[in-house]
Amino acid sequence: MTGTAIELVSPAGPGPAVEGRLTERGPGLYHLAFVVDDLDHEVHRLRAAGLLALDAEPCRGARPGMRVVFMYLPEPAELLVELVCYDRVDHPAPRVDLPGARPPGDGVGRCP
Structure with missing residues (x-):
């Protein structure tokens, strides 16, 4: 593990994506x-x-050069997993390597 980031999410008003989950389950781990x-x-x-892909193809992320795919791990975990890829893997983003993932390449990510 070369970096860790924790992002706390709270709805700023009615209608955000997390609102339904908060209403159904209350506060806690979102993804x-x-x-x-x-x-x-x-x-x-x-x-x-066994994870289910929720996106047919990668989506633009919240930051420049960022692409994301959301996946879902069904019961018993019922966990939402976000895969994040930057155009360049040497982007100053925190990185946590997944077990079994490919090792970093030549500094150029493979984001579509």
């Missing part, structure tokens, strides 16, 4: 995010491990 080098590889690997 985990992992920075990866190859979104396609990780989506394929995690699907084989």
Whole structure:
């Protein structure tokens, strides 16, 4: 692990994505995010491990050069997982390596 970040999320008003989950379950863990080098590889690997891909293809993330894919781990965990890829893997983002993930490459990510 080369870095860790914790993001606290709170709705600023009615209608955000987290509102339904907060109403149904109350406060708590919403999702985990992992920075990866190859979104396609990780989506394929995690699907084989039983996670469901919620996005048909990667989406633009909240930061420049960021692409994300959301996946869902069903019961008993019922956990939302966000895979994050930057155009460059040497982006100053915290990174937590997933077990079984490919090692960092030549500094260029494989984000679509």
